[in-house]
Amino acid sequence: MERRIRKDTKILWVLKGLLVSYVVTGVLLLLLAMALYRLELNEKSVSAAVIVIYVLSTLVGGIVIGKLAKVRRFLWGLLLGGSYFTLLMLITLGVYHTLSGDGVHFLTIFVLCAGGGMAGAMIS
Secondary structure, three states, X not given: OHHHHHHHHHHHHHHHHHHHHHHXXXXXXXXXXXXXXXXXXXXXXXXXXXXHHHHHHHHHHHHHHHHHHOOOHHHHHHXXXXXXXXXXXXXXXXXXXXXXXXXXXXHHHHHHHHHHHHHHHHHO
């Protein structure tokens, strides 16, 4: 019974980190949308801002999971970043029914998400 509670707790750590990451993503994307409306930003700056939002969101989620885990933080941060990326790709597939881009683009986004999660967990 105690072992099951520990597993549930670890799953809850990841879910809490993901929830925080996606809340931060939503807030930052809302701010980006308002900046896009007011400042009439070009496509390159918006794309760069979206990537920065991914990294900042996983960084904050990594901080949360690092504080919860206290051991092997970099692995927990990596798991959080990978989970964030996976959920992001599933949402994209659900909305657009396709993934636009090449493999290098997806690999880059995965590395940035995983790196953000690991960095956040290690600095927590």
